[in-house]
Amino acid sequence: MIKNFKWLLLVSLTFVACNNDDEVITVSNSSDGLPLTAGSANFAKYVALGDSFAAGYSDGALFVKGQEGAYPNVMAQQFALVGGGTFTTPLMADNLGGFSSGGNQIPQFPTRFYFFPGSTTAAAGPVNVSGVTTTAYGSALSGLFNNMGVPGAKCINLVMPGYGSAVGNPYFTRFASSPGTTVLADALTQAPTFFSLWIGGNDVLGYALAGGDSTLATITPSAGGAGVGFDASYNALVNQLTVNGSKGVVANLPYINTLPNFTTIPLNPIAPYTYFVDGDELKTAPVVSTGDIATINALNTQLYGPLKQILAALNVTNRIDLLSTTAANPVIIKDESLADLGTSITFVAQNSGNPRLMALAGYLGATFGKVRQTKTGDLIPLTTRGVIGTPAALPPGIPALLGAYGITYPLQDKHVLIPSEIAELKVATDAFNITIKTIADAKGLAFVDTKAIMDQLVNGGITANGFTVSATFVTGGGFSLDGIHPSPRGYALIANKFMAAINTTYGSNLKAVDLANYRILFPKSL
Numbered sequence: 001m002i003k004n005f006k007w008l009l010l011v012s013l014t015f016v017a018c019n020n021d022d023e024v025i026t027v028s029n030s031s032d033g034l035p036l037t038a039g040s041a042n043f044a045k046y047v048a049l050g051d052s053f054a055a056g057y058s059d060g061a062l063f064v065k066g067q068e069g070a071y072p073n074v075m076a077q078q079f080a081l082v083g084g085g086t087f088t089t090p091l092m093a094d095n096l097g098g099f100s101s102g103g104n105q106i107p108q109f110p111t112r113f114y115f116f117p118g119s120t121t122a123a124a125g126p127v128n129v130s131g132v133t134t135t136a137y138g139s140a141l142s143g144l145f146n147n148m149g150v151p152g153a154k155c156i157n158l159v160m161p162g163y164g165s166a167v168g169n170p171y172f173t174r175f176a177s178s179p180g181t182t183v184l185a186d187a188l189t190q191a192p193t194f195f196s197l198w199i200g201g202n203d204v205l206g207y208a209l210a211g212g213d214s215t216l217a218t219i220t221p222s223a224g225g226a227g228v229g230f231d232a233s234y235n236a237l238v239n240q241l242t243v244n245g246s247k248g249v250v251a252n253l254p255y256i257n258t259l260p261n262f263t264t265i266p267l268n269p270i271a272p273y274t275y276f277v278d279g280d281e282l283k284t285a286p287v288v289s290t291g292d293i294a295t296i297n298a299l300n301t302q303l304y305g306p307l308k309q310i311l312a313a314l315n316v317t318n319r320i321d322l323l324s325t326t327a328a329n330p331v332i333i334k335d336e337s338l339a340d341l342g343t344s345i346t347f348v349a350q351n352s353g354n355p356r357l358m359a360l361a362g363y364l365g366a367t368f369g370k371v372r373q374t375k376t377g378d379l380i381p382l383t384t385r386g387v388i389g390t391p392a393a394l395p396p397g398i399p400a401l402l403g404a405y406g407i408t409y410p411l412q413d414k415h416v417l418i419p420s421e422i423a424e425l426k427v428a429t430d431a432f433n434i435t436i437k438t439i440a441d442a443k444g445l446a447f448v449d450t451k452a453i454m455d456q457l458v459n460g461g462i463t464a465n466g467f468t469v470s471a472t473f474v475t476g477g478g479f480s481l482d483g484i485h486p487s488p489r490g491y492a493l494i495a496n497k498f499m500a501a502i503n504t505t506y507g508s509n510l511k512a513v514d515l516a517n518y519r520i521l522f523p524k525s526l
Contacts, residue, residue: 036082039507041247043084047146047192048072049158049183049237050199052485053494054149055171056089058522059126060482061097061112062151062171065526069488069518072147072196074495078510079194089147090175092135095526099137099170106137109170113481114524115474125385126481129524138166141175144190148175148183154202155432156233158183159226184237195241195248196498198450200432203230204425205484208256209381211414212421219428222435231435238439249446249502252433254454256425257379260473261483262417263458265380268328272296275389275407293325302401303408306357307368310348314341319372330373331380331388331406333416342369363398371410377419382473382483384415446505448498462493465515469493477520492518 048054048070055062056070067073067089076087098109105111111133113126150157150172157163163183164176173179177186187195203220210216223229226236241248256262272288300322307320319338323329346365349357357364374380388406402408405415417425433451440447454471456462457478461470469490470476473483478490486494496512503510 034509036511037507037509038079038082039503039509041502041506041508042193043079043082045146045190045193046072046076046079046084046087046195047187047190048148048196049187049241050149050197051153051202052149052151053198053201054147054196055151056147056149056491057151057485058480058482058487058491059097059113059485060128060480061110062092063095063097063112063526064091064093065095065522066097066112066488067091067147069491070147070149071486071491071495071498072149074492074513075196075498075510076146078495078499078513082508082510087146088143090141090145092133093139094134096129096131096133096135098133099135100133101137103132105132109137112522115481115521125382137170139174143175144177144186145175146190148187150183152202153183153199154206154220155199155230155237156203156220156227158199159233159236184240188240191244192241192246192248195246196250197237197241197248198251198448199237200230200234200253200436203432204253204256204428207421208262208417208425209383211381211384211412211416212418212424213412213414216414219424222428222431230432234432234435235439238443238445242443242445247445247506249448249498249505250436250440251448251450251498252436253429254451255429257417257422258454258458258471259484260471260476260479261382262379263471264382264473264483265385266328267374267376267378267380268330269380269385269388270323270329270331270407272323272325272327272329275404288325296323296325299323299401299408302356306349306352306354307345307364310345310352310357310364311341313348314344316341321373330375331416332371332373332408332410333378333406333418334370334410334412335372335418336370336413337418337420338370338372340369342366345369360398363395367410374416377422379417379422380415381417384411387411387415444505446498446501448501450494450497453494453497464493464496464512467515469515474521481521487518487520488522489515489518489520 054070054072056067058066073087073089076084097112099106111128111131114129116127150169152169159182161180161182163169164172164181165179172183206217207219220230222231224232226232272292304320304322311319342365345368346361349361349364352358390405392403392405392409394403405411457471461468469478471478478486480487492513492515499510499512502508
């Protein structure tokens with residue numbers, strides 16, 4: 001899955017490929033106690049295609065330790081026990097992550113996150129490790145690589161010529177055989193006997209991370225030719241990967257709104273003891289001060305109360321309520337699906353007889369015509385946490401008090417997912433999943449239902465090896481600090497699910513890895 005963007009030290013073990021697909025490799029450490037077998041699969045040349053999940057992206061970046069624990073790498077180690085060959089990965093230069101240019105970290109490709117405990121700021125959360133990566137933007141590696149996961153790649157990108165050029169994807173540029181090649185072409189050059197393909201997350205994720213703002217990102221259409229539409233692109237991938245009888249495993253897509261990136265920030269994130277500028281924001285305990293109460297009351301008097309009264313005069317009662325001094329408050333957002341009441345708000349304010357409202361009439365109409373407070377069904381991405389409370393650019397003459405994003409100035413379309421946008425994402429995901437399952441069945445491929453797995457992670461978690469892994473941010477053990485990509489233990493769990501599907505389809509008995517051997521979070525220093 002934008003940016004769009006995993007762990008264990010890779011053990012390079014080379015085994016002689018089986019001449020007979022059903023040949024048994026006698027290694028007696030399978031889960032059923034029987035000698036390990038590849039079944040009807042041939043793992044001699046395994047190639048993994050996908051996006052950031054296949055690449056090993058974690059904590060908002062791509063770095064060596066994450067790559068070494070990517071689910072294809074974990075699987076390749078188990079494949080090696082039943083005839084799998086060497087599995088190579090286009091490793092980044094260090095464990096900082098991102099790209100640098102001229103000795104400076106590129107802001108669009110920052111270093112990885114780590115958890116910084118003890119912060120008392122309202123917007124506390126993961127922070128980036130310090131330093132500048134030695135992975136230079138535009139750098140290139142030689143040779144072909146088995147792990148062809150490309151952070152940020154959409155399904156349509158894998159069949160798109162030039163994706164590895166200077167104007168393409170810098171992650172693919174690093175290991176593409178030539179600027180004009182495609183990810184699929186470089187995979188086919190290796191004549192894979194077995195492949196994994198988990199792709200499509202970024203075809204919806206970019207739109208979700210952009211808050212459903214179609215001026216910033218769009219959902220890939222199902223229709224259209226290869227390189228344009230999801231269906232034709234996905235079918236081209238699978239048809240060509242299986243043309244010589246190669247076997248493989250594919251996976252469908254979970255709903256975006258089940259990822260912790262979109263479920264962690266509550267709809268009422270404005271506690272009365274945070275965000276309000278009164279000189280005592282940095283507290284060690286949630287104590288509402290007299291300054292907090294005074295600030296909230298002032299906002300109710302100067303903004304929320306007048307807006308509520310104006311809307312009531314227009315017979316609109318479900319958009320704005322007063323702020324509470326005792327309970328957590330919702331943020332205010334621009335909802336483009338609402339009827340625009342801007343002209344009416346301006347008119348009522350101009351004729352209110354209140355000098356303050358009359359002076360602000362034009363501003364209130366232009367700013368709050370489609371504004372409401374968050375409610376059930378909305379989703380606030382993790383990235384928006386750092387925006388709440390920050391100053392917005394205001395027109396001349398407007399008091400600075402009215403310029404705090406989410407509090408006195410509405411969060412914009414790009415900051416929040418509203419129900420209609422979430423519905424768009426679900427419709428697209430369902431359509432993509434039908435395409436994936438249809439061709440998987442037609443080709444007899446192993447199939448992993450990651451949507452069902454994600455549902456389990458959200459609803460109580462999955463227990464294995466004495467651990468329960470869930471989708472709870474930070475503490476659940478399944479996801480990294482970007483709230484999208486798995487943690488080391490999460491990737492190990494994915495690898496086990498993939499291998500279970502392979503065992504079911506091809507009669508192999510690959511052994512699941514022990515989740516106890518995989519950490520939950522990466523530390524600051526690696």
